[in-house]
Amino acid sequence: MRRIPAAYFFVVAYTVWMKRIVKKKFFDRAAPIVARELLGKTLVREVRGKRIASMITEVEAYDGPHDRASHAHRGKTPRNEAMFGPAGNWYVYLVYGMHEMLNIVTGPVGYPAAVLIRGTHDVVGPGKLTKYFKITRTQNKTIAASKSGLWIEDHGVRVLARQVMRTPxxxxxYAGEVWAGKKYRFVLKKGRE
DNA sequence: ACGATGATGAAC
DNA sequence: TTCATCATCGTA
Incomplete structure (x- = not known):
């Protein structure tokens, strides 16, 4: 019987842990699909060795140049440039002069789309969320990975259709009847039904 | 119901 | 350069 080296356990543990991090491929799909599937995933922030984590419960999709509710509707600008970049990057901007909004970019490069993360189990409201997670425009255009200190993990939470509410x-x-009416907001219902 | 607070984008 | 607007929040 040979003793198994401690390094082996370290490598296995590290591999298992890494597997939880949601990778680029997940985000490289249509924004409404990504939005729906983000429910139940965990948003993780790590700054100076301290970790903040909470399950995503509310999101909104902003999908393409035709979406009149999207910042990208008027074309590429310095602010919305991240939306035109690669899937899996963060898009962070300021609204109302005081609230930072956190979005994750989706779909192919050149096609502007993103998902706004509006709430988690511990904090609801896009402005309150970024404050809670200590997120600012510093994270804009960075990748969702441990490198940037801000990423998303899959903890295996299964979200059933009946647990998801869709609303405008x-x-x-201001986006007009069609686009304002689109049910691109996804909310994870609390408790059962 | 409204004011805070500053970036954005369009008009001038 | 000015102006209205804004993917919001806390107080009333």
């Missing part, structure tokens, strides 16, 4: 997006009444 918040605060986009």
């Amino acid at each position: 997006r918040i605060g986009v009444s």
Whole structure:
């Protein structure tokens, strides 16, 4: 009987841990699909060795140049440039002069789309969320990975269709009947039904 | 119901 | 350069 080296356990543990991190491929799909599947995933922030983590419970999809509710509707600008970049990057911007909004970019490069993360189990509201997770525009255009200190993990939480509520997006009444009416907001219902 | 607070984008 | 607007929040 040979003793198994401690390094072996370290490598296995590290591999298992890494596997939880959601990778680029997951985000390289249509924004509404990514939005729906982000429910139940865990948003993780690590800054100076301290970790903040909470399950995502509310999101909104902003999908393509035709989406009149999207910042990208008027074309590429310095602010929305991240939306045109690769899937799996963060798009962080300021609204109302005081609230940072956290989005994850989706779909192919050149096609502007993203998912706004509006709430988690511990904090609901896009502005409160970024404050809680200590997120600012410093994270804009960085990749969702441990390197940037901000990423998403899959903890195996299964979200059933009946646990998901779909509604129109918040605060986009200017977008016209069609786009303002689209049910691109996904909320994980609390408790059962 | 509204003010805070500053970036954005369009008009001038 | 000015102006209205804004993927919000806390207080009233």
